[in-house]
Amino acid sequence: MLFWLFAITITVVACAALYYAAAGRTVNAAGASGLDATRSHFRLQLGEIEADTASGRLGPAEAVAAKAELARELLRQQRDASSGLRSATAAGRYVLPASIIAAALMAFLAYAYLGRPDLPSEPLAGRQVAKAEDMSVAEAVKAVENRLAAHPDDIKGWSVIAPVYMQAGEYAKAEHAFRQILALSPETADADTNLAEALMMQNGGEASGEAGTLLNKAVALDAKQVRPRFYLAAEAMRQKHYADAVAQWNDIIALGTDSDSWMPTAKAGLAAAEAGRDGKAMPDAGSPTSPAPQSPAILNMVDGLATRLAKDGGSLADWTQLVRSEIVLGDLVKAQAAYNSAKKAYPDAGDRQELDALAAQAGLKLDGTTP
Numbered sequence: 111m112l113f114w115l116f117a118i119t120i121t122v123v124a125c126a127a128l129y130y131a132a133a134g135r136t137v138n139a140a141g142a143s144g145l146d147a148t149r150s151h152f153r154l155q156l157g158e159i160e161a162d163t164a165s166g167r168l169g170p171a172e173a174v175a176a177k178a179e180l181a182r183e184l185l186r187q188q189r190d191a192s193s194g195l196r197s198a199t200a201a202g203r204y205v206l207p208a209s210i211i212a213a214a215l216m217a218f219l220a221y222a223y224l225g226r227p228d229l230p231s232e233p234l235a236g237r238q239v240a241k242a243e244d245m246s247v248a249e250a251v252k253a254v255e256n257r258l259a260a261h262p263d264d265i266k267g268w269s270v271i272a273p274v275y276m277q278a279g280e281y282a283k284a285e286h287a288f289r290q291i292l293a294l295s296p297e298t299a300d301a302d303t304n305l306a307e308a309l310m311m312q313n314g315g316e317a318s319g320e321a322g323t324l325l326n327k328a329v330a331l332d333a334k335q336v337r338p339r340f341y342l343a344a345e346a347m348r349q350k351h352y353a354d355a356v357a358q359w360n361d362i363i364a365l366g367t368d369s370d371s372w373m374p375t376a377k378a379g380l381a382a383a384e385a386g387r388d389g390k391a392m393p394d395a396g397s398p399t400s401p402a403p404q405s406p407a408i409l410n411m412v413d414g415l416a417t418r419l420a421k422d423g424g425s426l427a428d429w430t431q432l433v434r435s436e437i438v439l440g441d442l443v444k445a446q447a448a449y450n451s452a453k454k455a456y457p458d459a460g461d462r463q464e465l466d467a468l469a470a471q472a473g474l475k476l477d478g479t480t481p
Contacts, residue, residue, distance in 0.1 A: 247274070265294040276308065277457035284308040299332035306341065307459050315469070315476030317345035336365055336372065337460075340467035343379055347471050352386035359383055371427060372464040378434065379471050412436065416448065426456050430465045437472045446474050 251274060258267045272287035288305040295301070306324035310317055317325055322345060328338040343358035359380035366373050412435045419428055429452030436445035449469045456462055466476055 262290070263294060265291060268294070272304065273458065273460070276311075276459050279311075281308050281311040285312065297327075297331065299328040299335045299338065302328040302331065303335070303338045303341075304460075306338065310341065311459075311476060315466075315474075316348065317341045317470075318349075334365055336362060337463045339365075340372070340376075340463055341470065343376075343383075344467050344470035347379065347383060347386070348473065350386060352383050355383035356380065356387055372467075375430070375434070375464050375468045375471075379467070382471065416444070419448075420451065423455055426452070426461060426465065429455065430468065433465060433474075434468060437468070442472065442474065445469075445472060449474050 251271065254267050254271045258264055258271070261267070268287045268290045272284050272291065275281070275284035275287055285305065285308040288301065288308055292301050292305060302324040306317065306321040306328070309319075309321040309324070313319075313321065322342070325338040325342050325345075328335055329342070339358060339362045343355055343362060346352075346355035346358055359376055362376045363373070363380065366376070412432070415428070415432050415435070418424065419432060429448065432448045433445050433452065436442070436448055449465070452465060453462065456465075459466065469476060
């Protein structure tokens with residue numbers, strides 16, 4: 111209601127201003143101009159009569175008659191002009207207000223039909239943000255996909271949607287998105303590693319072929335990057351290239367400190383690689399092994415952690431601890447189940463680099479299947 115009162119007030123003020131500016135002014139000016147032209151014409155004729163009289167071409171009687179006729183014609187012209195002026199003024203007195211009122215009514219009717227007075231008083235940008243927040247993930251992804259179809263060079267759109275594809279398990283789409291990012295921007299270690307992860311997830315976690323090439327390029331671009339090194343070390347372990355794995359794990363450990371969250375995993379990987387290099391017994395990476403004898407207290411602690419995480423969830427560090435514990439106990443089936451649950455709880459592969467490296471080193475399937 112407040113909107114309509116405000117709109118009506120503004121319209122009335124605008125109409126009054128228009129009426130005041132236009133009412134009678136154009137007509138009066140036109141009428142005055144016509145009368146002035148008529149008088150000038152008759153002055154010229156009168157001057158010609160006087161000149162003819164002075165030269166003798168007209169006699170005194172004829173000059174008086176001509177002036178009388180000229181005066182009568184002038185009076186008739188003035189009378190006709192005044193009549194027309196009054197008629198035009200009378201017509202304008204009704205036509206002008208009617209036109210202004212009609213325009214105002216048409217504007218109100220058009221807005222009532224096409225406008226949205228029910229919308230809240232909110233900036234347009236704010237409404238767009240609110241609409242985006244109300245979207246489901248699927249709707250937001252579809253909106254980004256539609257924009258990318260029309261603007262395939264929108265690197266920001268590819269950067270937004272690629273991690274979403276990874277979290278949703280749509281690794282082929284994620285691969286395409288990461289390739290677009292590499293094509294549209296300078297190559298970086300992160301970009302190469304992201305594409306390698308998408309390829310690995312489609313290949314059961316193996317960092318071979320193009321994925322391995324990308325990881326090596328990432329290390330060459332940024333020697334301090336830990337994430338690609340984890341995958342390369344785990345791949346060396348998978349292929350039983352233990353001497354190479356020992357060198358890889360040592361390089362990783364040299365990049366961090368004991369306070370880094372990934373350091374225990376790196377040290378465990380180094381120990382496993384050294385055992386393999388030295389020919390010591392190691393768990394078969396492809397199948398569960400018989401668990402080594404453990405005290406009931408340790409077994410109860412691991413079971414308690416698994417029960418708590420399954421019921422209440424936990425941090426990524428808790429899940430990593432559980433997976434590592436099951437691997438140490440030699441139960442790769444439980445380790446795989448714990449890893450699958452952790453992956454569901456933390457779908458962003460970028461956050462799981464330590465856990466994924468641990469799983470790959472132990473021979474777990476990164477795509478979530480049973481080893």
